[in-house]
Amino acid sequence: MIPSGKRHANTTASGHLWAQILSATPHTRLLLKNPALADEATRNRLLSHFASHHISSDRLTLLPRDPDPAAHLAHYHDIDLALDTFPYHGTTTTCEALAMNVPVLTLAGNTHASRVGVSLLTSANLPTFITTTPEAYLAQALACAQNPSLLLAARHTLRTTLPTSPLFNAKQFAADFLATLQSLLP
Numbered sequence: 001m002i003p004s005g006k007r008h009a010n011t012t013a014s015g016h017l018w019a020q021i022l023s024a025t026p027h028t029r030l031l032l033k034n035p036a037l038a039d040e041a042t043r044n045r046l047l048s049h050f051a052s053h054h055i056s057s058d059r060l061t062l063l064p065r066d067p068d069p070a071a072h073l074a075h076y077h078d079i080d081l082a083l084d085t086f087p088y089h090g091t092t093t094t095c096e097a098l099a100m101n102v103p104v105l106t107l108a109g110n111t112h113a114s115r116v117g118v119s120l121l122t123s124a125n126l127p128t129f130i131t132t133t134p135e136a137y138l139a140q141a142l143a144c145a146q147n148p149s150l151l152l153a154a155r156h157t158l159r160t161t162l163p164t165s166p167l168f169n170a171k172q173f174a175a176d177f178l179a180t181l182q183s184l185l186p
Contacts, residue, residue, distance in 0.1 A: 018083060037063060046060070084104050090117065108130055
């Protein structure tokens with residue numbers, strides 16, 4: 001699992017729920033990737049947070065930003081499910097995960113920043129990965145960990161529908177945008 005949000009290195013709410021997921025699924029690992037993780041103090045705070053939830057550091061992979069785009073994207077081959085951060089959702093990282101055929105689990109909120117994942121997953125045709133409560137987020141993460149066929153089905157959906165979905169169909173987006181602009185002309 002890898003968080004998809006930009007601010008995951010300091011998101012306490014996300015970190016608490018991720019610790020619950022790890023506690024309930026002892027065979028899983030969590031990969032966190034953020035530029036702030038180059039800082040030893042930040043890494044130690046994260047390790048301490050998870051240790052307070054009885055999560056061993058050997059179940060965590062903490063990576064700083066990788067300047068090489070290919071190496072950065074290659075990390076998605078090491079994960080099964082991306083965990084969106086909250087209350088601030090990922091945008092670029094969510095799109096990267098989806099483009100790499102990795103489903104993303106999101107927790108919908110009430111602000112723009114906490115609904116970006118909802119919009120992206122709706123456009124990618126993955127509504128079952130949109131949750132509305134922390135309990136539902138936890139339940140869906142556990143369901144994915146206990147039933148890999150859910151993730152395989154989501155990967156199949158991404159491979160077959162994502163290229164033509166509203167999220168990645170640039171040609172259709174351009175045509176729709178042009179039509180909208182033309183409709184605004186007198």
